[in-house]
Amino acid sequence: MEKKWWHNAVVYQIYPRSFMDSNGDGIGDLAGIISKLDYLQQLGINLIWLSPVYRSPMDDNGYDISDYEDIAAEFGTMAEMEALIRQAKQRDIHILMDLVVNHTSDEHPWFISALESQDSPYRDFYIWRKPAADGGPPNNFRSYFGGSGWAYDEASGEYYLHQFSKRQPDLNWDNPRVHEEVHAMMNRWLDKGIGGFRMDVIDLIGKEVDKQIMANGKNLHMLIRQMNRATFGKGDYVTVGEAWSASPQDALLYSANDREELSMVFQFDHIKQFWDEQAGKWRSKPFVLANFKAVIEKWQTALADRGWNSLFWSNHDLPRAVSKFGDEGEFREASAKMLGTALHCLKGTPYIYQGEEIGMTNVRYTTIEEYRDIESLNLYRERLAGGVSHDEMMTGIHANGRDNARTPMQWDDSPNAGFTTGIPWIAANPNYREINVAAALAEPDSILWHYQKLVALRKQYPILVYGNFRPILKEHPQVFAWLRTLGEERLLVVNNFSREHLTLDIPEEMQAWHGECLVSNYAPRDALAVSLELQPYESFALLIGR
Known part of the structure; x- marks a missing residue:
């Protein structure tokens, strides 16, 4: 296997909205991240996966981009983004930009132009279909966020596709002009000195809409190879694609050295072990270690020689690792350390989600009004209307809702966990008074120092890599x-x-x-x-x- 500079690196994911607020408006920002670079350097990580900070109306917390080349005002400015790239690099830390090219915001200039006229040069940047014979949507495709995956445009009498929120219209990757615009934008980011990209739902860009084949469409790998050759393939960058549909065989297509596609993919087989076959993640199945081991072993074996695994327990869409795989009560510290050891001793690239290194846990808000996640709120309303009880949905949200990962980073025991001097956009987990970075730094045997040791061992012992x-x-x-x-x-x-x-x-x-x-x-x-x-x-x- 060809050795790469990032093989022994560890990635730390930052969800900017919840990491550190520098100006007291209750929203984390780039200046807040810069203020914590020394902490990340002390932890020893070499890559920051930065969830989206582009300009956005924040219908889906930044995964709805209205300008790929500007920064959302609540996060800061492009000058601050460039300062983050520069100051991180001074600490031997590279930035992975989270890039969403399956869809844009409905406020992106391309989509605004597409709405204005069917003759717009950007009309074909999106996916339009005429109504069905009954005047309804073209087919019965359901959005992943609930409801129809088609939204009606009264002005033109056509529907546009949105696999997620109706404010996230899907881009039409059958249009070569979309490739050109996206590739040029990616190259301008690479020129700023970033270390690569995390590609959001990249397995959806090759969709065959009329067949309702949304993941792993026939042109998917051709499109990624084109992207590689036009952009990041020209340098020594790190790329990871989010691919909920990926099998080990698919992962080899994405990540084998001779494929010229991506460095690795995120697959979710180990996460879906907990999901009910019918209700999905909103009804959890018990943890069965035998099944979990079989999944990990399958992926470790399949990608052993040609591909490369990503290793993670949690991210911004998933429950907290210690709450899902460990014990958030009496044995929180022991199980959090165990999970860290297990992850960092597998073959692949480990990803630490912010707060994992101090054993942050799921949150249990008492009312639905305290939640902010569009997916949880939409599905709550839809499923209650369909007869599911409030208690059952709240149990599902407590276990697997995305806001578990999005509560403010717990820096110390001061109000709002030291995250903000203002009112946080989402309430801090009440256990921040006991679980926080300041307490972990002061305790020689804490989870944090255990993680620091694990990160250092990967650089010292090639057998771990x-x-x-x-x-x-x-x-x-x-x-x-x-x-x-x-x-x-x-x-x-x-x-x-x-x-x-x-x-x-x-x-x-x-x-x-x-x-x-x-x-x-x-x-x-x-x-x-x-x-x-x-x-x-x-x-x-x-x-x-x-």
């Missing part, structure tokens, strides 16, 4: 363990995914192993015996043969 992956103890219902091997070195990684004290029988060929314990969330383990007594959520990584 390039070592082969082999699962062991596959049938154990509570332990997830594996071996990484590189040359004569072996790294044993053991994770107790339960709150139980366990006696773990060690395979005979491993019973005399001893070495260097790289990381542990209890007492260090430097040798194996016939069996091990594991503490609740205990994890460790033991290096043999260095």
Whole structure:
């Protein structure tokens, strides 16, 4: 495998609206991010994935872009964006811009022009269809945010496609002029010195609308190769595509070296293990470690030699890692450290979502009015109208709603978690008084320092980056363990995914192993015996043969 500069890097995702507010208006901003660069440098990360800061009416919190080359006023100015790029680079940190090119805002000049006249040169930048015979939408495609995926334009008597909010009209990637405009815009961002792009719902740009094939359309990979050759493929950049539809076979098409497409993709098989087959994420299924292990093993194996995995537990759309995969109560710290160890000891690029490094948890607002996420609010209304109870929807939102990840970053125990001196756009999780960065920095054995150690180990030990992956103890219902091997070195990684004290029988060929314990969330383990007594959520990584 060709080695890349970013292979041993760790990415930190910032959701700007909720990270740090510098001016007291209750909304996080670029100046706030700049003020925390030293903190991120201390953590050791090398890449910031920056959720969208472009000009936007914020119907979907910035994923509805009205100008790709300007900054939303609530976040700051282009001068501040350029300062962030420059000052981050001085700390050996690169910026991944979050780029949304499946759709724009309905306030983008292209769409405004498209609405003004069917003869507009931008009319064909979007996807229009005449009404069905009954005057209704062209077909029964449903938006991912609820309701029809078609919105009616009275002036022209046609419908336009929107896979998300009706204020997020889909771009028409069958139009070569869309390619030209998007590629030119991307190159201007690359010229500013960014490190690459995170590509929002990139698997949807090749859609075959009239067949209702929205993901993995026949032209998808051709479009990405064109984009690669016209933009980021000309330099040594990092690109990650969000692809909810991706199978391991698809991921190889995206990320294999000889494909000239992307560095890696985000896939969500491990997330969807918790979703009900009919109700989706709004009705959770219990966590079954055997199923979870099978998914992780499948992806580690499939992308072992040619592709590259992204590794993440959480992001701005997902519940908090410790609440979903660990224990947010008695064993919050132990399980958060265990999850960190497990993630950073797999093969691929780890992503830390803001607050994960201090063990932030899901929030439980008591009323629907306290939520801000358009997806949760739309689906709440739609499903209540369809007969689902308030309590059932609130249970689903508490478990999997996107606002779990969007509460303010918890910096200290001052009002509003030190995020703002004003009124925050969304209320802070009340547990910020106990769970915050200031407290974590002051505690030598905190989750934060555990994460810092994990980030540093990837730069020190190539086996963590390039070592082969082999699962062991596959049938154990509570332990997830594996071996990484590189040359004569072996790294044993053991994770107790339960709150139980366990006696773990060690395979005979491993019973005399001893070495260097790289990381542990209890007492260090430097040798194996016939069996091990594991503490609740205990994890460790033991290096043999260095």
